[in-house]
Amino acid sequence: MVARDEQLAMLVQPDRVHRSVYADPVIFELEMERIFGRAWLILGHESQVAAAGDYFTTRMGREPVIVVRHEDGSVRVLVNRCAHRGATVCAEGRGRAERFVCPYHGWSYDRGGRLGAVPFESGYQRGKLSELGLKQVPRVALYRGFIFASLSSSGPGLEEFLGPARASFDDLVDRAPGGELEVTGGVFKHAYNGNWKFMLENHLDGAHPAWVHASSVAVARGAPEPGAPGKEHHFDIAVRQMRQNGAPDAVWDAIGVWTTPRGHGYLGDYHSDDRLVAGMGSPVFDEYRKKLVERCGQKEADRILRVTLWNTIIYPNCSFMSQFRQLRIIHPLAVDRSVVYTYSFRMKQAPPGMFRDTVAFANVVNGTASWVLTDDLEVYERLQRGLSSGAVDWVYIGRGHGGDVDEADGTRRGNTGTSEVFIRSQMRAWLDYMGADA
Amino acid sequence: MPGEIEQFLYLEARLLDTQRYEAWLDLYTEDAIYWVPLEHDQREPFETSSIIHDDRTLLDLRVRQARHPRAHARQPLARTVHQIGNISLEDEKKNELTIKSTLVLVEFRNERQRVWGALVEHRLRRLPQGLRIARKRVDLVNSESELDGVAILF
Numbered sequence: 001m002v003a004r005d006e007q008l009a010m011l012v013q014p015d016r017v018h019r020s021v022y023a024d025p026v027i028f029e030l031e032m033e034r035i036f037g038r039a040w041l042i043l044g045h046e047s048q049v050a051a052a053g054d055y056f057t058t059r060m061g062r063e064p065v066i067v068v069r070h071e072d073g074s075v076r077v078l079v080n081r082c083a084h085r086g087a088t089v090c091a092e093g094r095g096r097a098e099r100f101v102c103p104y105h106g107w108s109y110d111r112g113g114r115l116g117a118v119p120f121e122s123g124y125q126r127g128k129l130s131e132l133g134l135k136q137v138p139r140v141a142l143y144r145g146f147i148f149a150s151l152s153s154s155g156p157g158l159e160e161f162l163g164p165a166r167a168s169f170d171d172l173v174d175r176a177p178g179g180e181l182e183v184t185g186g187v188f189k190h191a192y193n194g195n196w197k198f199m200l201e202n203h204l205d206g207a208h209p210a211w212v213h214a215s216s217v218a219v220a221r222g223a224p225e226p227g228a229p230g231k232e233h234h235f236d237i238a239v240r241q242m243r244q245n246g247a248p249d250a251v252w253d254a255i256g257v258w259t260t261p262r263g264h265g266y267l268g269d270y271h272s273d274d275r276l277v278a279g280m281g282s283p284v285f286d287e288y289r290k291k292l293v294e295r296c297g298q299k300e301a302d303r304i305l306r307v308t309l310w311n312t313i314i315y316p317n318c319s320f321m322s323q324f325r326q327l328r329i330i331h332p333l334a335v336d337r338s339v340v341y342t343y344s345f346r347m348k349q350a351p352p353g354m355f356r357d358t359v360a361f362a363n364v365v366n367g368t369a370s371w372v373l374t375d376d377l378e379v380y381e382r383l384q385r386g387l388s389s390g391a392v393d394w395v396y397i398g399r400g401h402g403g404d405v406d407e408a409d410g411t412r413r414g415n416t417g418t419s420e421v422f423i424r425s426q427m428r429a430w431l432d433y434m435g436a437d438a
Numbered sequence: 439m440p441g442e443i444e445q446f447l448y449l450e451a452r453l454l455d456t457q458r459y460e461a462w463l464d465l466y467t468e469d470a471i472y473w474v475p476l477e478h479d480q481r482e483p484f485e486t487s488s489i490i491h492d493d494r495t496l497l498d499l500r501v502r503q504a505r506h507p508r509a510h511a512r513q514p515l516a517r518t519v520h521q522i523g524n525i526s527l528e529d530e531k532k533n534e535l536t537i538k539s540t541l542v543l544v545e546f547r548n549e550r551q552r553v554w555g556a557l558v559e560h561r562l563r564r565l566p567q568g569l570r571i572a573r574k575r576v577d578l579v580n581s582e583s584e585l586d587g588v589a590i591l592f
Contacts, residue, residue: 186476186487189584215506219499234484235496339584344487355485362487364496369474369489369588371503374511377587381548382510 008434012427015398019387021430022195022395028335035316035433036061039262040141040148040161042318042329043067045345047145047182048094049075053111056094058341059331060151065137066090066100067147070111077140077149078113083132100134109134144173145181164411165264168312172322174304176347177288177295181325185359188342190368194380195387196316196332199340200426202376203311203319204265206252206418207399209245212379216371217246232283237357238364242371255310255417261410263315263429265422268308284353291350313422315429324361336384342366397423443537444525446562446569451520454591459501462591467563467570472497474576474592489581489588500591511589516547518590522558533564534572541576545590555579556592 008027011018020027041060044067048056055068057080064080066089080088082102089100089109099116101108106119113134121129138153146169148158159166173179192198202208210217220242226233256268293301313319320327325345332338344362346355365372387395400419406412414421440448453462466472473483474490483491492500504512521542529536536559543554561573576592 185485186480188476188487189582191584191586193586211508212510215503215509215512218506219502222502223499224495233493233495235493352485359484359487363491367487367489368585371499374587374589375509378511 005434005436009431012431014424015401016394016396017423017427018393019390019395021427022197022384022387023335025335028195028332030434031430032061032332034435035430036151036332038150038152038155038433039316040139040150040155040158041316042314042327043077043147043149044329045146045181045183045327045343046075046142047184049147051096053096053098054094055090055097055111057090057092058329060137060149061332063151064088065149066134067149068097068111075140075142075147076112077137077147078109079135079137081135082107083115083134089134112136144169161262162314163260163262163264164258164409165260165266165312165314167307168266168309168320168322171304171307171309172320172325172327172345174307175292175322175325176345177291177349180348181345182348183343184346185344185355185362188362188366188368189339190342190373190377191333191337191339192377192380193336194338194377194384195335196330196338197426197430198380198383199319199328199330199338199376200313200315201423202380203313204257204267204422205420206255206257206267208379209247209252210249212375213242213245213372215375216242219371221246234356234360235364236282237361241361241365245372249418252418253416257414257417257419257422258407258411259414259422259425260412261425261429262432263426264313265315265425266312267310267417282357284351284357287351288347288354295349313426315426316433325358326362326366328366336388338380397427442569443527443535443562447522447525447537447539447560450571451522454520455518457515459504459591463497463501465571466494466497467565467572468494470494470497470571471573473574474578474581476581478577478582489578489585490592504589511587514547516545516590518546519544520592528559535562535564535569536560537562541592543590543592547589552586554592558592 011021043058049067049069052069052071055066057066066078066080068076070076080090082089084107085104087102087104089102099108099110108116110116113136115129115133118129137149137151139150141148141158143158143162173181220239223239226236226239259265309322311319311321317330327343329341330338344358364370367373397420400414400416400421403415404412404421412421412425450465472490472492474488476487476489480486503509504515522539524540526538527535528538539558541556541558545552557577559575560571562569563572
């Protein structure tokens with residue numbers, strides 16, 4: 001189909017979305033240009049580029065980029081593509097570099113992307129080389145240590161873009177005593193044959209765990225009781241979380257789901273301070289709580305631990321869990337192929353047991369071979385197969401439609417915690433970005 | 439004829455390839471650890487994530503999940519062939535043997551076939567009932583790559 005603007009507008013209706021939004025390669029190309037080419041995208045965390053020259057490679061949409069710490073202290077984002085014949089100048093991965101040298105003809109670039117030495121320099125036209133360099137991504141900004149960039153030179157600033165969803169990053173950082181976080185402990189990279197939007201539409205969906213995760217809920221209920229005194233086990237946190245997915249419908253309906261005009265969203269009171277999976281009866285959590293009080297005082301520690309945000313979505317490329325310090329970045333590869341990188345954060349001043357909990361949680365819930373994630377991935381692939389069929393046009397996203405509540409801070413709340421308000425909000429944002437002059 | 443150790447490793451592979459997971463689990467000691475590291479040369483499983491890091495309790499849950507009627511990624515189970523080679527005895531202490539081998543595994547499910555390669559280390563313990571696995575470490579050659587969901591046992 002030809003994706004003209006008026007046709008795009010017809011694809012997204014108040015309680016339904018046309019299947020081509022998930023299955024049409026032409027629309028996917030337009031998404032890469034208009035959504036991933038315009039929005040702020042999260043790329044990582046400043047701890048990944050702590051010292052001058054530290055770099056890592058990643059993608060912005062499908063553009064290969066290098067995130068590097070410049071000697072002036074700023075974080076730069078460079079398109080990983082030689083100005084000469086187009087090879088990626090930096091192998092994928094991370095490291096520390098004085099300069100980036102293209103493997104093809106040895107063109108070398110400094111940490112700001114400026115072209116330095118060029119072998120056989122006299123063969124090029126005088127003055128021509130000074131115009132060339134690695135392309136700098138036009139906008140880079142940090143929020144509480146998280147690195148964002150935009151391929152577009154115009155648009156709202158980062159704080160405006162994040163809006164009320166800033167609270168989730170605040171929660172993640174504030175929970176760390178002294179506010180110090182670092183990315184460590186390995187990166188899961190899981191791929192699936194499905195559209196990138198499926199992940200964002202799944203992480204705030206309180207109606208799915210009872211079905212998608214039925215098998216892990218069932219086996220976790222049969223597991224030895226976690227945390228019995230003297231029998232604490234480093235997997236306890238994960239068994240608790242798997243069980244929590246089997247919470248009664250009424251609990252899911254009560255937790256609350258909020259969205260913002262730019263498609264971000266978060267789940268609310270799933271783990272109140274008393275029911276916090278990480279905290280229940282855990283001596284490590286008690287020790288951590290003491291450390292937090294030590295650093296910021298009782299009153300502030302109480303405030304921080306009373307924040308009960310669960311999954312947060314930053315549209316279009318991020319999902320994270322502030323309480324468990326897990327952050328996922330989604331990279332769309334094709335209309336029906338996506339890959340997700342899952343990072344764990346260590347609170348540098350917290351007792352070591354807290355990070356061990358994060359690792360155990362990651363393995364069991366978010367890992368590529370885990371009990372929980374594998375069933376989500378299976379469902380994403382089934383969605384893609386179903387939506388590839390032209391026999392039926394529409395995807396129904398009407399749970400709670402008509403009951404959405406606009407709140408004072410600009411957020412919109414679902415009438416229940418299992419409302420599909422977050423998908424409707426993501427689709428509204430989708431349409432805003434996809435407009436020709438957004 | 440293959441020797442006792444080879445026979446034992448072939449038995450383990452055969453139980454996995456015929457989906458007799460409960461019998462496979464019986465080959466493991468009560469204190470067993472089954473480990474598929476995430477990173478190349480990973481030294482420890484507590485401060486770095488693993489693709490799988492299971493004690494007997496979690497290994498038992500893994501097998502039970504595979505049998506659950508709503509284990510969407512596991513029903514139907516993948517069909518596999520575990521091809522074991524380059525078996526060598528690395529160390530022998532008291533009742534424990536350290537065996538190294540290579541694994542080539544073919545997996546088929548949902549009209550898709552995948553091939554895995556791994557360096558494997560078994561720590562086998564001699565018990566009155568025969569050899570048992572006290573520790574198995576499987577280092578996949580592509581553990582750090584972008585992987586589709588993994589719902590098989592290596």
